[in-house]
Each structure stands twice: as structure tokens, then as C-alpha cells.
Amino acid sequence: MLWVELYHYWVFAILLMIGLFGVIAKRNLVKKLVGLSLFQSAVFLFYITMGKVDGGTAPIVGMTDSTDVFSNPLPQVLILTAIVVGISTTALGLSIVVRIKEAYGSIEEDVIHEKDRAE
Amino acid sequence: MIIQVVAFALIVTMMLGLVRAIKGPKVYDRVLAVNMMGTKTVLLLAVLAFIDDRPDYLDLALAYALINFIGVFAVLEFFRTRESQLVIAETDDTGEASDEAPGNEGGK
Amino acid sequence: MVEILNIFIMLMLVITALAMVSSRHLFVTVMLSGIFSLLIAASFLLLDAADVALTEAAVGAGISTVLFLGALALMDVEETTRGVRRIRMVSLIVVAVTTIFIVHATFYMPAFGDINAPIHQHVAPWYIQHVPIHMDIPNIVTGILGSYRGYDTLGEVFVVFTAGIGVLSILGDPIKNRQHRPAHNRGLRHYLIPRLVGRMLIPFIILFGLYVQFHGEYSPGGGFQAGALVAAAIILYALLEGEDKALQVIPMRVLYIMMASGALLYGGVGVAALLMGGNFLDYSVLASTPVAGQQWGILLIEMGVGLTVTGVLITIFHAFAARSNL
């Protein structure tokens, strides 16, 4: 069955596109950041999906027999660090939004553009 | 075999909770649903540790059991500090508006 | 069996993501993103990524919700949507076309879980084979993170450090910002039961964080997860007892030192390896035998990672809280 082999990638594609839609279509800046973090999570899921091996187990030796098949540890290493970096960068984005709100009194993109034009 | 049934029951319960979280209608309903789903996730992770026969997965369930409720406190604190906005009119997905008075009684 | 569970969780992920983007109310979006984090952590675990799932649990359960709410406390939670119909149509078309392209591309991807996929052919088997030989630690992920890909992790730690500095320079010094605020911020003191129970739990969360930190070579864990857990404990304290109390327990000065010293410790281990005759971040020369050297090196750099992540996350929280009175 084809879909059993590929549905993970489709879920990835859908999540990625929901995130992209949030970034393009929404005018609220916090909503854009949420879309960005959805996009990011979709990429995380994609990496981890790629690393999965059928019948494999988490790459920690010791608790199991040495004959076990392990899933690929490399994507896990990359994503593990990326999650913490992701929350830090999201916080950076949020802090910029906070300053924009203080300067313009709004976090809606169109209101901000209007105020810019009025000056 | 039984343990798989338990995992399915947990997943189905999580789906019910998700519906409640999306439907609302009040803010507190959503927080309740998030908290409930947190507990179900703890149980699901513990059950998965036994399905996969990997006891080290239990650390994850323990982590969630310890810090899942921080979110609830953050929400309480959020409503306490929003004294400027007495009423948040919340529009749920069906378009109905329900009035919501956040707890701003804060210890002044 | 696990496959079927995964299908359900993926379905819930998609539904949650749709609801997150379509909801007009930002508070609802933040609550749903908490659910999204729970679901994706379960999904990571089903895909054999225990370390990643623990990281997502530590970051997603407490800290990201708190940060988003801290930012939302400063702005309107209602989204106004006027005049966006045209943009929405254009972006729907863009998104639909891109989806078709990506789905088309997936038909050329290796099947899910295929052990003969290209990704499993090159470095990964070598890593799995050599981590037990080179450093004799059970958790292969920690081994790769600390040693083989030490440069990468060093870079990530500096990115986290830079993000902390960035937030501070954008939002300003929390202590100066606090002085302009009325001092009625006393946390959740009038909620007696939550306050007592929460205070009782804080030591356990920190203890568990230390376990995750120092047991990270043997079970899922490491500096990133531990840093997030300890930061969550301190943030919980700040929520319960108020910002001022939390700043008395761990003053900003200490946090700055933690942020910087973690990154310095990491870099210092690399320089120490240089001075003792090895390459940068080559821990084999640090102790009498290469295996012991690797273990010492990984322990030290994980400590550096933990310090920096804890310091940065608490600093970010204080920076937001000082502005929003959260």
C-alpha cells in the first residue's frame, strides 16, 4: 500500500503549508510567528521521520540487546538542538513584536503600514 | 494485548479533549482541555514505554507529569494581570460570541 | 500497532494546526499550540526519538506557553481581519500549488522506515558502531551531540546565547523596566493551594533537571533538556511568588554570569583540548585514556550547554515579565 509508506511525508507537507499560510495570509504579527513555529515543527517532524527505521528502537544502547536495530541518531541530534534554538528565536521575534506594539499601538500589519504612510 | 487497548482508549480520549479545546466556548474550557490532554499524554508515554519495552521512556512521562501544570498557572497569572481588559469577547469558530470576564480580582 | 497510533496522532496534529491558524483569538491559538506540542512530542517518541521528545516536553509544556502569554499580555488578543480577502485567495493558491509540488516529490522519496534509504547508508551506521568504542556511553545521541558534532552544538549554544542578548537589547534591562511599574505584582499568592503545592514541587523539578543533566549519557537527556527543565522550575517560582521574589533568589547578575560562563565553559574545553595537544574540541587528550577523556569532555560541555540554556531562558522570561507584569 502506497499511502502507508508515504503518509508521513504528506502530513509533513500539509503542516508545512498550514504554517506557510499562516505566515503569508495572516496580518497579525503574533499569528505570523505562530505560523513560523508551525512551519518549523513540520520540518522537525520531517527530519525525525526520515531517521526512523522499521523495527528500530531509540538509539540508546544498554537497556536492550545489542542485536537491536537502531533508528538513525543523526537527525535526532540536529533537531534536539534546533528545538531549543527555535524557542529562543521565537522569543526574539516576540520581543520585536512587543516593541512594534509599543511604537505603533497595534500588531496588525495593515494598521502599521497606514501609520507609516501617514508620517 | 490489553495494553494496546489502553493506548487506543487514551488516543480516543485525547481526540475528545481536542474537540473540546477547539470548540471552547470559554477560555477556561480550553485550559481544562489542555490540562486533560497533558495528563493523557503522560499516561500514553508511560504505556508506550511498556509497549516498546523501553523503560527509559518513562523519564519523558515524568517530565510531563512535573511541568505540565505550569501552563495553567501561566494562564491564571495572564488573566490576573490583564486588568485593563475587563471583558474579552471571544468569538469561537461557529461565529457565536460569548462574553468572558477574566479573573482580574488580583490581590491589590 | 504503533503505526496505527501514529496515524491518529498525525491526524490530530493536522486538525490542531488548522485550528491554530484559523482561530481569530490569539489566546486560543496559544492554548492550541500547547496541545500541538504535546502531540508532536508523542509523535517523536513513536518515531524512536526519545531525546527529541524529552526536549519538546521540557520546552513546550511550560516555557513556550509562558513566553507567548507574556507577550500577549502586552497586546490585543483579538485579531482584526479587514480587507484580507484578496491576500487570502492569493496565499491559498500559492499554498495549494506548493502542496501539489511537495506531494508530487514524495512519490520519489524512499518508503517510510526503509532501512535501505540513502540517509541510513553513510555516517549513521559508523556513528552507531563507534560511539560505544570511542566513548563507551550508551546514549548514541549524546555521543554524537557532544563529540562528533561538537562544533555544531557549539554553534547552537552561541545562537541561544545571542538570542538571549538580542531579547535583552530589544526589551531592555528587566531591572530598569521594573522600576517604572507599580509594585502590585505579587504572583498567585491568594491561590493558597496551588501556591503551596507548586512550591513543594519546585525542588523535585530541579532535582529531575539535574538527573536529566548528569544521566544524559545513559538515558534520554542532556544539557538542552535539563536547562529547559530547571528554567521551567524557576519560572514556576516566579509565577507563584511574584517576579521580585524570583529576582531575589536568582538576581539578573547571576543569570548574566550563567549565560556567559556556559558558553565560555564549552569554548574553554575546546581550547583546553588544543593546549593539551589535540584538535579543537577533541576530548581524547583531556584524560589519561582517550575514552575517559571523551567522557570528561562530554560531561563538561553538557554542563556548559545546561548553564547557558537555563540562563538564557530565565533571562528571556524576566525580560518579558518586566514589561508585561506577568
Place this chain on the structure above:
Amino acid sequence: MDVATTLGWLAAILMLIGAFFTFVGGLGALRMPDFYTRMHAASLTDSAGPIFILIGLMLISETWLVAIKVFTILVFLLITGPTASNALASASLLAGNKPGLANDQSEAE
């Protein structure tokens, strides 16, 4: 029947009871008419479900260490769950949401 099989059956029964409670709680949280009744369903079964499921898991764990870990999870769940429910309910009450009564249909949706 030896001890292991008996324990296995006992664990199975306990876990099934726990799964039932969990499911009923989810159903209640979805179907109940107002916030407080939903919370009643969710928070009660949030304690009952874990007790049965995790004790069941403790009975089938292979080593003492695993059983103790599961017990620790249970203890923390039993501490945090009711606390969060209490905080949430009191916040909702203080915010002015009154529980709906049987002859008062205005609160129900």
C-alpha cells in the same frame, strides 16, 4: 496459575478499568453542559484513570526500578492534577462564571 500470570491478569483488569474511566472522563468533558460539570468529569477521571492504569503498569514491570519510576509518575500526577483543577475552578468562579443549576437553562448551551 503462578504468581506472574495472576499479576498479569490483575494488571489487565486494572488497566481496562483505568482505560474505561479515562474514556468516560473524555466523553464527559465533551458532552457535559457547562464548564463546572465538564471539569467535574475531567478532573475526577484525571485522578482515577492514572491510579488504575499506572498501578496496572507497576504490576507488570520487570524490575523494581521501573515500578518505582511508574509510582513516582503516579504520585506527581495525583499532586499536580487536582491542584491545577482547583486553581482553574477558583479562577473561573472568581471571574464571575456561576455554575449552572438544573432549573436554570441560561448557562447551558
